[in-house]
Amino acid sequence: MNLAFDLLVGLSLVWVAWRIVGSRDHFQAVVLFITFGLILSLAWTRLQSPDIAIAEAAVGAGLAGVLFMDALGGLSSSPGSPRPAVPLTLLFPCLILASIMAIAVLFVPEDFLGLIPVVHGALTDTSLEYPVTAVLLDFRAYDTWLELGVLLVAVLGVMGIRRIGSISGSRLPAPADPVGRWIIRILLPIMVLIGGYLLWLGAFAPGGAFQGGVVLAAAGVMLWQAGHPSLGLLPRLWWIVLLFCGFLSFLILAFWSLFHSGRMLAHPENKLWILGVEYAATISIATCLISLVLASPGRCRVRDN
Amino acid sequence: MNSLLIYSITATSLFTIGLMGLAAHPNLIRKIISLNIMAGGVFLFLISLAYHPDDPGVDPVPQAMVLTGIVVTISATAFALCLARRITEITGSSRLEDKPEDTDS
Numbered sequence: 001m002n003l004a005f006d007l008l009v010g011l012s013l014v015w016v017a018w019r020i021v022g023s024r025d026h027f028q029a030v031v032l033f034i035t036f037g038l039i040l041s042l043a044w045t046r047l048q049s050p051d052i053a054i055a056e057a058a059v060g061a062g063l064a065g066v067l068f069m070d071a072l073g074g075l076s077s078s079p080g081s082p083r084p085a086v087p088l089t090l091l092f093p094c095l096i097l098a099s100i101m102a103i104a105v106l107f108v109p110e111d112f113l114g115l116i117p118v119v120h121g122a123l124t125d126t127s128l129e130y131p132v133t134a135v136l137l138d139f140r141a142y143d144t145w146l147e148l149g150v151l152l153v154a155v156l157g158v159m160g161i162r163r164i165g166s167i168s169g170s171r172l173p174a175p176a177d178p179v180g181r182w183i184i185r186i187l188l189p190i191m192v193l194i195g196g197y198l199l200w201l202g203a204f205a206p207g208g209a210f211q212g213g214v215v216l217a218a219a220g221v222m223l224w225q226a227g228h229p230s231l232g233l234l235p236r237l238w239w240i241v242l243l244f245c246g247f248l249s250f251l252i253l254a255f256w257s258l259f260h261s262g263r264m265l266a267h268p269e270n271k272l273w274i275l276g277v278e279y280a281a282t283i284s285i286a287t288c289l290i291s292l293v294l295a296s297p298g299r300c301r302v303r304d305n
Numbered sequence: 306m307n308s309l310l311i312y313s314i315t316a317t318s319l320f321t322i323g324l325m326g327l328a329a330h331p332n333l334i335r336k337i338i339s340l341n342i343m344a345g346g347v348f349l350f351l352i353s354l355a356y357h358p359d360d361p362g363v364d365p366v367p368q369a370m371v372l373t374g375i376v377v378t379i380s381a382t383a384f385a386l387c388l389a390r391r392i393t394e395i396t397g398s399s400r401l402e403d404k405p406e407d408t409d410s
Contacts, residue, residue, distance in 0.1 A: 006308050010315035013349075017319050017342050021326035026334060033338050040345055047312060047356045048363050052348070052371050059379045064341065067379075071334055071386040074393070087329060094325045101317035105310065114355055114364040131365035132372070140369060147373045154380035158387045210372045285376060292383040296390070 213285030246284025319346030
């Protein structure tokens with residue numbers, strides 16, 4: 001039964017991906033890509049990775065869909081090409097590549113445990129009980145720190161290309177109709193609640209900074225979609241503080257632990273530190289993602305339209 | 306064992322399909338979508354190798370990597386789409402062609 005379900009999910013993933021690449025209509029490709037994100041998050045739940053499923057559902061199906069739809073409006077001046085979408089000369093090398101990689105998978109040893117024993121052995125040294133959060137915030141804190149840096153660089157890059165200094169004047173979508181406003185009024189508090197709950201849950205169950213931040217970002221983007229400036233209402237200084245607080249909290253922790261224990265990012269015993277870093281990271285992730293979506297239409301000169 | 310095989314082979318197929326789309330489409334949005342499919346394939350491959358159906362569960366290190374990877378992918382996508390918009394504004398076309406004079410034909 002499970003095997004049949006896995007087969008169904010796998011086949012539909014490949015089929016949808018094939019349709020995305022093969023379709024000539026750009027709009028159809030974007031809609032299929034949103035479907036692809038949803039099926040992929042189904043695959044994550046089957047692979048017992050609920051954390052990734054939450055992030056994928058909010059990012060792959062939600063935020064990416066908004067970004068692509070938005071870009072489609074600004075870019076779709078060129079008509080679809082008259083020739084077939086995938087030329088045959090490309091198909092055969094790709095088939096060969098796919099079969100080589102599929103054969104390589106057959107040689108993966110089955111009893112390869114990876115880093116599971118190491119992580120579970122080290123869980124006693126940290127105040128976090130859930131292994132994924134422990135890896136993210138403690139064992140591999142450098143990765144998370146620099147990942148927040150990548151988000152900041154992306155925001156700076158988008159603002160640089162758009163030549164805007166803050167998101168407060170960015171162009172807004174048309175105000176939502178009454179039904180849309182009604183749905184948003186119901187959904188928004190629930191999403192904020194879910195985001196906060198996921199953040200709190202991260203210490204001992206699936207959840208944490210990334211999932212919480214991504215759900216909060218989706219809530220903010222939904223508000224923006226209704227024609228409300230959401231984060232644009234904040235003063236510029238506060239917006240910058242929210243944008244940088246995750247990165248800065250890791251920096252402060254790194255400096256503090258360098259002088260106290262001689263090693264960077266060595267977490268102190270106190271659980272407050274981990275909570276502080278996690279909350280700051282969540283706020284930064286949400287702010288960065290909302291800013292990325294809000295800044296990309298750019299150009300406040302069309303404000304009155 | 307079987308789920309491992311199904312999802313790994315799905316992942317490699319997704320990667321190849323994305324690669325094919327990246328090479329085949331001149332339109333920039335379609336290229337970025339194809340890159341996202343490739344990223345999905347890579348993530349699925351990582352997790353399918355980390356997955357053990359019975360006792361030890363899923364390796365948390367690849368899970369954390371994929372979690373950061375998803376957030377990095379969306380920020381890179383937003384940046385790439387912004388660059389694509391800029392290219393369209395400057396050149397007037399959202400397609401990458403070898404011979405720009407042939408785009409109208």
